[in-house]
Amino acid sequence: MNLNQVTIPSKDVKKAIGFYQKLGLELIVHTHDHYARFLCPTGDATFSIHYREQLNTEGGAIIYFEVPDVAKKVKQLKEKGITFMTETTAQSWAWTEAKLKDLDGNTLIIYHAGENRKNPPWRIQ
Structure with a gap:
């Protein structure tokens, strides 16, 4: 088994895209403002953001x-x-x-x- 990707929640995917691009991730999917996926600069893993109206504020x-x-x-x-x-x-x-x-x-x-x-x-x- 190999870890493919991790997806985290965001209340503003569009703003989050800019933040993660600053970190150095390469945007590879963004078809609408409810989802974006990035390629990590090293290795095969991807990282994605999915819109959520409510975020978990604990843990x-x-x-x-x-x-x-x-x-x-x-x-x-x-x-x-x-x-x-x-x-x-x-x-x-x-x-x-x-x-x-x-x-x-x-x-x-x-x-x-x-x-x-x-x-x-x-x-x-």
């Missing part, structure tokens, strides 16, 4: 976008006006991360784990 999914250099990507995104909740942080689980929210309050993590993403030292054998 929800956390979306991780991996990049080779978190500090560099965060700097580039800040220059484009993207605001982060946290600065680039080396986490105890061997990942480097920076957290932000999209325009609809969905939590996004820009991160780098490298080999530790699938093979951390504590992986079950």
